[in-house]
Amino acid sequence: MLLTSKKLELELKAKLFRGFSDTSRLSILEALRVQPLNVGEIVTATGLTQSNISNHLGCLRDCGLVASEQRGRFTYYRLADDRIDSLLRLAEELLSDVAKGVYQCTRYETTEGVSDGE
Amino acid sequence: MLLTSKKLELELKAKLFRGFSDTSRLSILEALRVQPLNVGEIVTATGLTQSNISNHLGCLRDCGLVASEQRGRFTYYRLADDRIDSLLRLAEELLSDVAKGVYQCTRYETTEGVSDGE
DNA sequence: CCATTATATCATTGAGTGCTGATATAATGA
DNA sequence: TCATTATATCAGCACTCAATGATATAATGG
Numbered sequence: 001m002l003l004t005s006k007k008l009e010l011e012l013k014a015k016l017f018r019g020f021s022d023t024s025r026l027s028i029l030e031a032l033r034v035q036p037l038n039v040g041e042i043v044t045a046t047g048l049t050q051s052n053i054s055n056h057l058g059c060l061r062d063c064g065l066v067a068s069e070q071r072g073r074f075t076y077y078r079l080a081d082d083r084i085d086s087l088l089r090l091a092e093e094l095l096s097d098v099a100k101g102v103y104q105c106t107r108y109e110t111t112e113g114v115s116d117g118e
Numbered sequence: 119m120l121l122t123s124k125k126l127e128l129e130l131k132a133k134l135f136r137g138f139s140d141t142s143r144l145s146i147l148e149a150l151r152v153q154p155l156n157v158g159e160i161v162t163a164t165g166l167t168q169s170n171i172s173n174h175l176g177c178l179r180d181c182g183l184v185a186s187e188q189r190g191r192f193t194y195y196r197l198a199d200d201r202i203d204s205l206l207r208l209a210e211e212l213l214s215d216v217a218k219g220v221y222q223c224t225r226y227e228t229t230e231g232v233s234d235g236e
Numbered sequence: 237c238c239a240t241t242a243t244a245t246c247a248t249t250g251a252g253t254g255c256t257g258a259t260a261t262a263a264t265g266a
Numbered sequence: 267t268c269a270t271t272a273t274a275t276c277a278g279c280a281c282t283c284a285a286t287g288a289t290a291t292a293a294t295g296g
Contacts, residue, residue, distance in 0.1 A: 009213075010141050010144055010145055010148070011141055012213055013138070013144055013206075013209055013210070013213060014138070014139055014140055014141045014144050015139075016209055016212065016213055017135050017136075017138035017139040017144075017209065018135075018136075018139035020131070020132070020135035020139075021132055021133075021135040021136035021138075021139040022132055023128050023129055023132045026128055026131055026132050026135075027128055030128070064215075081212060081215065083208060083211060083212045084212070086208060087205065087208055087209065087212065088131075090201060090204060090205055090208060091131055091134055091135065091205065092131070093201060094134065094199060094201045094202070094205065095127075095130055095131060095134055097182075097199065
């Protein structure tokens with residue numbers, strides 16, 4: 001049972017990181033880093049469609065990464081914990097050093113080939 | 119061009135987190151948190167297949183999350199930066215608080231339905 | 237040189253999942 | 267009540283990508 005909880009912890013951790021591993025969710029989180037926003041404001045801030053955002057918000061909320069509060073017809077979202085900001089900042093620090101490596105990680109790349117010459 | 123770099127930074131950050139967002143890669147990283155290991159030792163530590171691990175290691179190395187060193191017939195891998203450990207630890211702290219939420223994030227769940235009664 | 241060991245690569249497959257468009261729900265105001 | 271605004275839900279599609287099995291490469295020992 002202890003081994004199982006170890007495995008479960010792995011899955012939880014992976015799921016947590018998956019919340020950050022998509023550009024759409026990430027841009028939502030970045031927008032909320034500045035201040036709480038309602039869905040319409042997130043649409044404006046990110047340029048994503050409403051249904052897309054709503055879907056991602058649902059997951060982010062279920063995962064405990066954002067919290068929501070109803071105010072009249074609006075639903076305001078905010079980061080659920082300060083450590084989420086810390087996590088993002090730490091990632092930025094790390095990236096400033098390993099960015100070149102990540103640039104070259106075209107293995108699972110979809111968009112345009114960032115593959116530089118050499 | 120500045121806007122583009124903003125978008126690029128988002129993609130980099132997402133890609134970095136994606137390195138952590140898979141249980142297989144995560145268990146490889148966890149094993150390497152303890153000490154550097156060669157591929158065979160990682161196989162033993164994680165129980166994953168060799169080719170699977172090798173594939174994940176290739177990505178992790180390209181992304182700059184692990185570094186490798188050839189020693190005879192063996193290739194030893196280690197975490198490329200101390201902040202990777204920090205990132206994992208911060209995630210663990212965060213999880214200890216929001217775990218209940220992540221448990222319920224069955225939205226993108228694959229395995230058994232953790233869906234509680236109500 | 238041949239067998240063995242260690243690791244990497246590749247094609248394939250199947251499941252995961254992000255996006256869209258349509259629709260449902262809910263709150264507000266006229 | 268009806269129209270409008272704000273948000274959520276859902277089905278379907280397209281694409282991503284983890285896992286596997288087979289094979290390639292490379293180093294070592296006999």
